[in-house]
Amino acid sequence: MRLWNWINKLASPPHFFRMAGTLTPWFLWPATALILVGAFGGLVLAPPDYMQGEGFRMIYFHVPSAYLSMMVYVIMAVSAAVGLIWRIKLAHAVAASAAPIGASFTVLALVTGMLWGKPMWGAYWVWDARLTSELVLLFLYIGYMTLRSAFDDTSKADRASGVLAVVGVVNIPIIHFSVVWWNTLHQGPTISKMDNPSITADMLWPLLTMILGYTLFFVAILAIRVRGEVLTREVRSRWVGEMLRESIDDKRVE
Amino acid sequence: MDEFFDMGGNGVFVWNTVGLSIAILVLNLVAARRAFRNTVDRLRADIKRNTDRSTRQ
Numbered sequence: 001m002r003l004w005n006w007i008n009k010l011a012s013p014p015h016f017f018r019m020a021g022t023l024t025p026w027f028l029w030p031a032t033a034l035i036l037v038g039a040f041g042g043l044v045l046a047p048p049d050y051m052q053g054e055g056f057r058m059i060y061f062h063v064p065s066a067y068l069s070m071m072v073y074v075i076m077a078v079s080a081a082v083g084l085i086w087r088i089k090l091a092h093a094v095a096a097s098a099a100p101i102g103a104s105f106t107v108l109a110l111v112t113g114m115l116w117g118k119p120m121w122g123a124y125w126v127w128d129a130r131l132t133s134e135l136v137l138l139f140l141y142i143g144y145m146t147l148r149s150a151f152d153d154t155s156k157a158d159r160a161s162g163v164l165a166v167v168g169v170v171n172i173p174i175i176h177f178s179v180v181w182w183n184t185l186h187q188g189p190t191i192s193k194m195d196n197p198s199i200t201a202d203m204l205w206p207l208l209t210m211i212l213g214y215t216l217f218f219v220a221i222l223a224i225r226v227r228g229e230v231l232t233r234e235v236r237s238r239w240v241g242e243m244l245r246e247s248i249d250d251k252r253v254e
Numbered sequence: 255m256d257e258f259f260d261m262g263g264n265g266v267f268v269w270n271t272v273g274l275s276i277a278i279l280v281l282n283l284v285a286a287r288r289a290f291r292n293t294v295d296r297l298r299a300d301i302k303r304n305t306d307r308s309t310r311q
Binding site for chain 2: 028043048
């Protein structure tokens with residue numbers, strides 16, 4: 001009962017707006033610190049790989065972006081499903097706000113993957129199962145955003161794009177398991193085998209630090225975007241009107 | 255130092271990866287903040303316009 005009350009309170013737009021505004025710096029600054037520490041650890045402290053040499057250091061930027069490209073899609077699909085099933089407007093706002101961030105991380109994962117592919121495989125691009133399914137993920141993000149922008153009515157846009165987000169989530173296990181199901185040029189799982197990771201501790205800690213840093217960074221960016229989306233959707237509600245009227249003089253919205 | 259930047263002959267790939275990643279992270283932050291600021295300014299302008307109109311009437 002207490003949990004249900006908490007969820008109800010969290011789904012309330014004014015409460016979420018204030019809470020997200022307060023929490024954003026608490027995610028943003030630790031994220032920046034973790035990314036700096038992880039980058040130093042990966043680029044300077046980690047030993048070179050016995051096969052890939054110094055070039056392997058690209059994983060410290062490629063892997064977090066690839067991981068986020070998938071995680072953001074899952075968050076988008078779950079939010080869209082919650083919005084469709086329980087008609088929670090805030091859930092649609094989260095899904096709509098997550099899409100451009102997820103698309104940017106997917107582009108980053110693809111481009112950094114190409115930069116890794118050239119020295120390791122001798123080609124920027126191969127039609128390998130992992131690369132192709134990641135490219136399909138980018139098309140899903142673009143399709144989601146395009147579909148949203150095709151509607152003037154927000155609730156229709158929420159419903160149509162929500163269905164696409166939910167259907168498209170089937171691509172996530174395909175991306176993740178593509179290196180297991182098919183014989184791919186892309187290397188197999190490295191850190192997801194937590195009982196026996198194929199990477200030593202002095203290479204692993206900067207990678208985990210970077211992944212945590214990227215994740216916190218995503219949460220901070222998402223919070224900023226959702227606040228804007230909430231304002232747009234709640235423009236006719238009293239709390240938004242009062243807050244904006246009060247802020248016209250001091251030029252600040254906290 | 256040159257050895258560090260050369261990255262065993264892979265410097266161009268490694269440093270482009272680092273640069274692109276930083277650029278995308280910074281762009282994400284700037285774009286999110288700008289979008290939020292633009293929304294607030296647009297809504298504020300709407301409210302001010304409506305208030306001025308109702309005052310004149």
